[in-house]
Amino acid sequence: MHETDMTKALIVTIRNWYYSQPEQPKIEKIHLVVGQFTCVEPVSLQFAFEVQTRNTFLEGVELVIRDIPLIAFCHRCQQEYKPEIGLQYSCPDCNSPMEDIKSGRELKIDRIEYSSRTAPTHN
Numbered sequence: 001m002h003e004t005d006m007t008k009a010l011i012v013t014i015r016n017w018y019y020s021q022p023e024q025p026k027i028e029k030i031h032l033v034v035g036q037f038t039c040v041e042p043v044s045l046q047f048a049f050e051v052q053t054r055n056t057f058l059e060g061v062e063l064v065i066r067d068i069p070l071i072a073f074c075h076r077c078q079q080e081y082k083p084e085i086g087l088q089y090s091c092p093d094c095n096s097p098m099e100d101i102k103s104g105r106e107l108k109i110d111r112i113e114y115s116s117r118t119a120p121t122h123n
């Protein structure tokens with residue numbers, strides 16, 4: 001399961017960040033950027049996240065996913081084009097095979113929305 005492993009890696013990254021904060025903030029939303037060419041299904045990712053964060057500090061946190069389209073660049077035509085995933089990856093004008101991907105392969109955390117806890121601190 002692609003999404004399960006992705007989610008595990010994602011949670012580890014967030015956990016490391018979370019515990020490196022001087023005070024653990026209350027995480028509200030996690031914004032992700034997911035390229036179409038990663039073949040990650042946003043719905044599956046949401047589901048995997050929900051299951052894996054149950055009873056953890058991330059329970060109930062909303063995952064906001066932004067889709068990034070697959071865009072390739074044809075060197076022969078010197079132009080960008082949008083391949084049709086699963087159908088046609090070559091350049092629509094000259095038929096050169098897709099060799100240079102401009103975007104669509106990213107899978108990363110865009111930003112984390114959180115609010116500071118108001119609990120008193122002991123210095």
Ligand SMILES: [Zn+2]
Pocket residue numbers: 074075076077078091092093094095096
């Ligand atoms: Zn071309």
